[in-house]
Amino acid sequence: MRFSIIPAAGLLITLASAAPLTKRDLSPFPLVNGFPNPSQEAILQIQRDGHGTLPNGPPPPTLSPDGTTNLKLIALNELFEVAFFTELMSNVTNKLPGYDLGDRQGYIIESLKAIVNQEEMHVLNANDALKHFNNAPIEGCKYNFPVVDYEGAIALAATFTDLVLGTLQEVSELFARSQDFGLVHAVASVIGNEGSQEGFFRAEQKKRPSAQPFLTSSSRDFAFTAIQDFVVEGSCPNINTIPLKRFKPLAVETKDVKAETQNIKFSFSMRDAGMFEIDMLKLVWISGQNVPVVKGLQNVEMKDDRVMFEAEFPFEEFVMEGLTIAAVTMGKDSFEGAGEVAEKTVFGPGIIELD
Structure with missing residues (x-):
């Protein structure tokens, strides 16, 4: 299956979903002590x-x-x-x-x-x-x-x-x-x-x-x-x-993730993607010091202006407590570490914290 989607920039907070307390119109710097250029x-x-x-x-x-x-x-x-x-x-x-x-x-x-x-x-x-x-x-x-x-x-x-x-x-x-x-x-x-x-x-x-x-x-x-x-x-x-990459946002749509093996729902903007083969995309989990876990995208559908999909979260096999990082990658089916995942990432990071 191939999707043709017009790319456009967007901003999506992926680490938290609450509305901001205030919007800053000015930089917080310099602080009262002169930081970041203190005496x-x-x-x-x-x-x-x-x-x-x-x-x-x-x-x-x-x-x-x-x-x-x-x-x-x-x-x-x-x-x-x-x-x-x-x-x-x-x-x-x-x-x-x-x-x-x-x-x-x-x-x-x-x-x-x-x-x-x-x-x-x-x-x-x-x-x-x-x-x-x-x-x-x-x-x-x-x-x-x-x-x-x-x-x-x-x-x-x-x-x-x-x-x-x-x-x-x-x-x-x-x-x-x-x-x-x-x-x-x-x-x-x-x-x-x-x-x-x-x-x-x-x-x-x-x-x-x-x-x-x-x-x-x-x-x-x-x-x-x-x-x-x-x-x-x-x-x-x-x-x-700073010569680093900025990825397109990946939203974790499942809001109440349980400490158990389950499917997790994700989405990304149709406007943020280009031409791609859906079968070439993978959801990669990074947890602990384990080799990243690669899963296929399931139940892919278009909803409004979002691409919605699910992926298996193998909690019980890998005891995925603490921080877990999710990324949608393209072009590779196995990775040795987080750096290799980043090289092939298209959307991310999605963040899950479990205790």
């Missing part, structure tokens, strides 16, 4: 409030092209996180509707304050390394965050942090393969920091602190795509300098 005095305060210092060792002697891309993606993501957690801390501090936490207010504010300042240091570290090697620092964007209360914000934070933890696995591997050995230690330390945050987010949702024995791997292209689900289109001054 030396402001940096000292960021370090105090972040309970540690920026690395003070010498930079590596060289930086590969892949290493440069890694640092640019890290800076882009950390800027997004600074904006998200700054807004969340403000909402909790001001006890906006849905953000009044009663007796827990002080502890949560102190926790978020530490997170904000630690993420600011992650940005400064990545951008300073880029500047050292004569690359322009990545600049912040305008954002829309699809949350209406503290509970929803923490759930979203847990999801994008899971994706970050998966992506930093690939980043570390690429640093090592490109012989950017001097950057591996710093990224490994950030993985530990983000993992600590993830344990906090999970505990806030009354989940066990650790989701999986081996966290789900991801790819830079999936993270690059997912970040832009929260960005006002066209608002990032130099995102075009």
